Amino acid sequence: MRLQLRGLTVEVAGRALVRELDLDVGSGEVVGLVGPNGSGKSTALRCVYRALRPTHGAVLLDGEDSARLRLRDSARRVAALTQENGADLDFTVAETVALGRSPHQQGNQPLTTRERELCARAMHQLDVAHLAHRGVLSLSGGERQRVLAARALVQEPRVLVLDEPTNHLDVRHQIELLSLLRGSGLTVLVVLHDLNLAAATCNRLAVLLEGSLVAVGDPWEVLTAELVQRVFGVAATVVPHPLTGDPQLLYSLSPASPVPSPASEGSLP
Amino acid sequence: MTAPHGIDAAAAAPARPAAGPTSVGLVVAATGLFLVLLASIVVAIGLGPAVISPGETARYLWAALSGGRISASEVPAYQIIWQVRTPRVLLAAAVGAGLGVVGVAVQAMVRNALADPFVLGVSSGASVGAVTVIVFGVLAGLGIHAVSIGAFLGAALASVLVYAASVTRAGITPLRLVLTGIALSFGFQAVMSVLIYLAPDGEATSTVLFWTMGSFGAATWQSLPVVAAVVVLGAVVLRRYGRSLDAMALGDETAVSLGVDTTAVRTALFVLTSLMTGAMVAVSGAIGFVGLVMPHLVRLVVGAGHAKVLVVTPLVGAVFMVWVDLLSRTVVAPRELPLGAITALVGVPVFVVLMRRRGYLFGGR
Numbered sequence: 001m002r003l004q005l006r007g008l009t010v011e012v013a014g015r016a017l018v019r020e021l022d023l024d025v026g027s028g029e030v031v032g033l034v035g036p037n038g039s040g041k042s043t044a045l046r047c048v049y050r051a052l053r054p055t056h057g058a059v060l061l062d063g064e065d066s067a068r069l070r071l072r073d074s075a076r077r078v079a080a081l082t083q084e085n086g087a088d089l090d091f092t093v094a095e096t097v098a099l100g101r102s103p104h105q106q107g108n109q110p111l112t113t114r115e116r117e118l119c120a121r122a123m124h125q126l127d128v129a130h131l132a133h134r135g136v137l138s139l140s141g142g143e144r145q146r147v148l149a150a151r152a153l154v155q156e157p158r159v160l161v162l163d164e165p166t167n168h169l170d171v172r173h174q175i176e177l178l179s180l181l182r183g184s185g186l187t188v189l190v191v192l193h194d195l196n197l198a199a200a201t202c203n204r205l206a207v208l209l210e211g212s213l214v215a216v217g218d219p220w221e222v223l224t225a226e227l228v229q230r231v232f233g234v235a236a237t238v239v240p241h242p243l244t245g246d247p248q249l250l251y252s253l254s255p256a257s258p259v260p261s262p263a264s265e266g267s268l269p
Numbered sequence: 270m271t272a273p274h275g276i277d278a279a280a281a282a283p284a285r286p287a288a289g290p291t292s293v294g295l296v297v298a299a300t301g302l303f304l305v306l307l308a309s310i311v312v313a314i315g316l317g318p319a320v321i322s323p324g325e326t327a328r329y330l331w332a333a334l335s336g337g338r339i340s341a342s343e344v345p346a347y348q349i350i351w352q353v354r355t356p357r358v359l360l361a362a363a364v365g366a367g368l369g370v371v372g373v374a375v376q377a378m379v380r381n382a383l384a385d386p387f388v389l390g391v392s393s394g395a396s397v398g399a400v401t402v403i404v405f406g407v408l409a410g411l412g413i414h415a416v417s418i419g420a421f422l423g424a425a426l427a428s429v430l431v432y433a434a435s436v437t438r439a440g441i442t443p444l445r446l447v448l449t450g451i452a453l454s455f456g457f458q459a460v461m462s463v464l465i466y467l468a469p470d471g472e473a474t475s476t477v478l479f480w481t482m483g484s485f486g487a488a489t490w491q492s493l494p495v496v497a498a499v500v501v502l503g504a505v506v507l508r509r510y511g512r513s514l515d516a517m518a519l520g521d522e523t524a525v526s527l528g529v530d531t532t533a534v535r536t537a538l539f540v541l542t543s544l545m546t547g548a549m550v551a552v553s554g555a556i557g558f559v560g561l562v563m564p565h566l567v568r569l570v571v572g573a574g575h576a577k578v579l580v581v582t583p584l585v586g587a588v589f590m591v592w593v594d595l596l597s598r599t600v601v602a603p604r605e606l607p608l609g610a611i612t613a614l615v616g617v618p619v620f621v622v623l624m625r626r627r628g629y630l631f632g633g634r
Contacts, residue, residue, distance in 0.1 A: 049526040075528030084520035089573035102512045103528035108576045
């Protein structure tokens with residue numbers, strides 16, 4: 001399923017958090033949304049999973065305006081892993097994962113055999129099957145993140161949006177989750193902070209700065225030293241990954257500079 | 270209490286009943302609790318200053334329901350059973366069930382473990398309504414129901430005010446709702462204090478005591494049907510929101526991504542719980558503690574899933590309230606202990622013990 005953002009603008013209290021954002025994610029494509037803090041990445045995603053209504057513009061699913069769909073119907077197409085990592089009540093892991101079926105269910109009917117198998121498979125894929133009967137509130141942040149990811153898979157969406165899915169995850173589970181995204185065949189729009197993981201995971205990257213799209217393209221086109229300097233304000237060297245050939249960034253810390261003090265100010269060049 | 274999935278209470282780890290096919294266990298648990306409720310009702314109707322055995326009680330009840338015959342010498346006992354105690358015990362069951370189920374819904378609606386049916390200002394609004402009727406004699410044309418109707422109108426007015434004050438363009442948000450409810454409760458209490466201060470007689474004061482501590486002493490066959498119908502229908506409708514409440518416990522954004530219109534659900538729940546609470550407070554006053562603690566107690570045993578909690582809580586609440594009312598009218602008979610005092614005295618220790626024994630976690634742990 002194709003996901004298109006068309007002229008997406010979100011204004012809150014007169015300030016544009018996202019400005020005229022146009023972005024296409026082809027069917028089965030993994031697109032990474034990167035940018036510094038406060039650049040509007042999460043805001044754009046929230047419009048896709050409909051937690052936020054855009055001020056202007058639209059989110060299209062296979063050309064159809066998602067705002068016209070009932071919430072339930074769009075939840076059958078789009079699943080989200082949000083930054084909400086908690087829970088008010090101590091559901092078991094199995095119960096939490098099963099909640100992913102709710103847009104497909106009527107009333108309080110129990111899960112069908114197929115749905116239970118689906119849940120079991122998702123829990124296995126995210127390595128939480130052994131936690132099935134534990135309460136989610138007793139888990140670590142990373143374990144809970146994986147439970148919520150399993151819940152999103154069980155939703156059987158055709159579009160998956162993820163807001164910093166690698167939060168709280170250890171290296172192994174980061175790699176496993178991103179590999180899963182790559183191999184899922186789903187249309188994926190994912191916000192990632194780690195540019196190297198983004199380059200390795202995504203078919204294309206889109207860069208946001210102050211709510212506007214400043215670059216979009218395959219990782220080699222986008223991740224240039226100039227762009228990283230301009231957008232993130234850090235010096236980086238781009239090298240090919242020795243095995244995969246993906247662009248990888250090597251950062252250099254800012255050269256040691258003395259803490260400016262009023263006395264030394266006059267002597268600066 | 271019947272544990273639905275055969276849980277070993279001694280389980281050290283916070284292990285939970287399996288979440289798989291819940292329906293079978295749930296049906297067994299609900300049936301068991303329903304039978305316990307029926308038995309409790311029959312026993313409680315038989316007990317009082319004049320003790321009547323459960324068998325006799327059942328026979329009188331059957332006679333009343335089926336239009337059967339009893340001998341003339343049995344008429345006084347029959348009158349006590351059917352005219353005095355039966356409506357009272359049934360009212361206790363209905364209100365206990367209602368407070369429990371509304372407590373579950375309100376805690377989920379405002380996403381707060383400390384919420385209870387009265388947190389949104391309904392009970393203090395009802396008290397203002399009732400006191401207004403007594404002090405100013407308004408609604409006098411409605412006869413003996415004037416105070417109840419006044420209380421219900423007060424509760425409804427309070428709900429409307431709380432809703433109007435907390436609604437924004439983004440709908441009603443949980444924290445705003447709780448804060449508005451608590452703030453307006455203080456306002457209503459102030460209004461009530463002024464009314465009582467200005468009241469010419471002492472009747473207003475005793476009415477206020479009635480409303481703050483709760484009692485089923487005023488139960489009659491006339492007052493029972495409305496509140497019973499509201500509670501039963503309300504509980505059935507609330508159950509339909511089970512899965513939405515589950516989703517909302519994961520956060521509003523996640524709930525929306527699961528297809529739950531959180532604003533619409535919150536508005537519907539607000540209307541429903543206000544209506545149920547108003548109907549209950551109007552006939553029995555504000556009985557504290559049940560709506561706060563019963564939901565937690567049930568979650569401790571059956572887990573957090575609302576499909577189960579919304580069925581088990583009203584049944585447990587009803588059983589609990591029937592026995593509390595029995596204690597209230599028998600321990601220091603002929604005087605009655607306030608229900609609120611008993612619910613707290615019995616429930617608090619049970620709750621603390623259970624909470625300490627099992628690793629119970631709610632929200633921020």
